[in-house]
Amino acid sequence: MARGTFTGGIHPYEGKELSKDKPIKAVLPKGDLVYPLSQHIGAPAKPIVSVGDHVLTGQMIAEAGGFVSAPIYATVSGTVKSIEPRRLATGAMCNSIIVENDGNYDEVEFKPAKPYEEMTPEDKINAVRQAGVVGMGGAGFPTAVKFAPKEPDKIDYVIANCSECEPYLTSDYRRMIEEPELLLEGLKIAVSIFPNARGILAIEDNKPDAIAKFKELTKDEDKISVKPVRTKYPEGAERMLIYACTGREINSSMLPADVGCIVDNVDTLCAVCRAVKEGRPLMERIVTITGDAVADPRNYKVRIGTNYRELLEDAGGFVTEPAKIISGGPMMGFAVFDLDVPTTKTASALTCLTKDEVSALEPSACINCARCVEVCPERLIPKNLADAVEHGNDKAFLEMYGMECCECGCCSYICPARRQLTQLIKGMRKIQLANRKK
Amino acid sequence: MSDLRRVSSNPHVRSKTTTSNIMMWVLIALLPATGFGIYNFGLDALIIIVLSVASAVLAEFLYEKALGKPVTVGDFSAAVTGLLLALNLPSTVPWWIPILGSAFAIIMVKQIFGGLGQNFMNPALGGRCFLMISFPAIMTNFITDTYTGATPLANLKNGIEVNVMDMIIGRTGGTIGETSMLCIVLGAMILFALGIIDYVIPFTYIITFVIFVGLFGGYGFNFSYIAAHLAGGGLMLGAFFMATDYVTCPITPKGRVIYGVILGLLTGCFRCLGANAEGVSYAIIISNLLVPLIEKYTIPRAFGIRKKAKKEAK
Numbered sequence: 001m002a003r004g005t006f007t008g009g010i011h012p013y014e015g016k017e018l019s020k021d022k023p024i025k026a027v028l029p030k031g032d033l034v035y036p037l038s039q040h041i042g043a044p045a046k047p048i049v050s051v052g053d054h055v056l057t058g059q060m061i062a063e064a065g066g067f068v069s070a071p072i073y074a075t076v077s078g079t080v081k082s083i084e085p086r087r088l089a090t091g092a093m094c095n096s097i098i099v100e101n102d103g104n105y106d107e108v109e110f111k112p113a114k115p116y117e118e119m120t121p122e123d124k125i126n127a128v129r130q131a132g133v134v135g136m137g138g139a140g141f142p143t144a145v146k147f148a149p150k151e152p153d154k155i156d157y158v159i160a161n162c163s164e165c166e167p168y169l170t171s172d173y174r175r176m177i178e179e180p181e182l183l184l185e186g187l188k189i190a191v192s193i194f195p196n197a198r199g200i201l202a203i204e205d206n207k208p209d210a211i212a213k214f215k216e217l218t219k220d221e222d223k224i225s226v227k228p229v230r231t232k233y234p235e236g237a238e239r240m241l242i243y244a245c246t247g248r249e250i251n252s253s254m255l256p257a258d259v260g261c262i263v264d265n266v267d268t269l270c271a272v273c274r275a276v277k278e279g280r281p282l283m284e285r286i287v288t289i290t291g292d293a294v295a296d297p298r299n300y301k302v303r304i305g306t307n308y309r310e311l312l313e314d315a316g317g318f319v320t321e322p323a324k325i326i327s328g329g330p331m332m333g334f335a336v337f338d339l340d341v342p343t344t345k346t347a348s349a350l351t352c353l354t355k356d357e358v359s360a361l362e363p364s365a366c367i368n369c370a371r372c373v374e375v376c377p378e379r380l381i382p383k384n385l386a387d388a389v390e391h392g393n394d395k396a397f398l399e400m401y402g403m404e405c406c407e408c409g410c411c412s413y414i415c416p417a418r419r420q421l422t423q424l425i426k427g428m429r430k431i432q433l434a435n436r437k438k
Numbered sequence: 439m440s441d442l443r444r445v446s447s448n449p450h451v452r453s454k455t456t457t458s459n460i461m462m463w464v465l466i467a468l469l470p471a472t473g474f475g476i477y478n479f480g481l482d483a484l485i486i487i488v489l490s491v492a493s494a495v496l497a498e499f500l501y502e503k504a505l506g507k508p509v510t511v512g513d514f515s516a517a518v519t520g521l522l523l524a525l526n527l528p529s530t531v532p533w534w535i536p537i538l539g540s541a542f543a544i545i546m547v548k549q550i551f552g553g554l555g556q557n558f559m560n561p562a563l564g565g566r567c568f569l570m571i572s573f574p575a576i577m578t579n580f581i582t583d584t585y586t587g588a589t590p591l592a593n594l595k596n597g598i599e600v601n602v603m604d605m606i607i608g609r610t611g612g613t614i615g616e617t618s619m620l621c622i623v624l625g626a627m628i629l630f631a632l633g634i635i636d637y638v639i640p641f642t643y644i645i646t647f648v649i650f651v652g653l654f655g656g657y658g659f660n661f662s663y664i665a666a667h668l669a670g671g672g673l674m675l676g677a678f679f680m681a682t683d684y685v686t687c688p689i690t691p692k693g694r695v696i697y698g699v700i701l702g703l704l705t706g707c708f709r710c711l712g713a714n715a716e717g718v719s720y721a722i723i724i725s726n727l728l729v730p731l732i733e734k735y736t737i738p739r740a741f742g743i744r745k746k747a748k749k750e751a752k
Binding site: 250334407413 | 443444445446447448449450451452453455456457459460510513515553554555556636684685686687689690691737738739740741742743
């Protein structure tokens, strides 16, 4: 029972017209490249180079630190300058490998482990693991782990998450318009790993040209179909998208595989295709540089590790002084206080806004209007959860399913009293998750 | 340019709706009923409305000043309370009634419990019920120069025939704002269109009430009898503007249905079985008191949580 949408959600200002019509521009890094060892969920990667080593483009510089982990590759040729903690867009410090770019871009030779036709599903998964592919929509879950569920024959849908519901972001859209075959090929590879799977391209209906393009491309495919989903934030949240496409529900402690689904983002599937067919590791991604403060907002094909400041300079810098700079989109992104941070595997955008609508807001009294309840895609009562947090009542928070929150931000967005509902709930979730680990 | 910038937690954008513009729209939606009240009852009504709104706002201002709290009259919620109270008063009351009622509503019902969002009962109705109990004769004097008889609802109760058309338009005796079903529904349409109030509470309320009156009213499902019940008294004003008061209605989707049903049953009981002709105000404030209980038992299951999983978790 696929409804094409979920209950709740919001319609924020989209802002996509700033960058959606400009072609992707490839940009080469100028300064040093920074490779944080934690660009994914799971154990940090372990460096296998030392200071002073010469590395080539596409050479592995850090190996996976465990089963749920991913290796990291150099995206330029040059010399390893240091291995030291650097600041990430999230504000956290992370041990990073810093490579001085020699400007030659000497590459290692890429070749697939086997010709594609001879590959078994295991070979394909290994190729994806070896290439360091992780979910590039934001979570950074290692894709190879996702592709290896306990019962592969129970997977019946592989969903390509092409909804791109986050305001301002157009990187997935541009990729769909410019390299649809690559994405489709990636999806086909993912589908071929599971004996009973079908592929779904879930595209929000505000991208009619992308929908038309993929309908045309898939008209002779019997295992791949296009599913237009309603334009609404957060349609592209994994749990919401599975519901929209299949009518199946999962909670925070389940994986999509538990209901027979695998969900992958556009860039991820493109990386899967490159990894399996060409043996190329994950080295680049599309990053949207946008916002009303940017002179020439557009999408860039970026070598991972490139400094955000370089991208911003290429986009013409600021036309007006931005009040807020966000790594990611305005709904789920992280506000950055410093531009000197590297792009990572999960860095989707840099949004520079001339207005800071939020920092100076004074929350006022809750008027119990229930708007947060109406918009919550997880069917929670954000108001009660936030009250529980303010009162330090862990028990009530957990009883009211506080851990199910997906931190999408809808409740804070809609709140007429301007309460920081998402922030409160998010904070408590962090505390609870830390307690679980103990 | 400075390199360090402000940060804050996501999301970094906000909707345009704020508490004060919601309250503003409620005031605007009450204008048709207010206007009709003034047209129907004349200058007396206007004076009562002005006194009531002004004293509600002033009471909030003085209380907050006196206690050194931030002054919140700018959110218009006190003005809404004052206006709703005025619409619930007969036009014949002496000048000090709206002042006393507003002050009681704001200070005793709203502010003492912590101000906006903390009151357990609709302030306007709390104020009205306080006045009803304290000054029953003044509060039920509906005899004006235009309308000399009892209210249509009282006639209905005593088996006297009423003119349903007049009741729908509002050309009858009653409190200032309750008489015109037409104007109230018009105002409610504005709120529905803007998504400020939702359909669930008013409609479950009215449907339950209709069924109750049909079964126990003594006239069966007689069209004009039921229409007279709907158009008479404070039912429309109560269902659309006071039962839907954010602060005192449940926020859970199921809770709203239960709340509407309880309202319908209580109003039906008071009107058909009670001693008075009217019962909307009491039905609403009693239901208000049940809200925490209703909410407690109607917390929805979160997305993806199955019934079985819930039991296991416990």
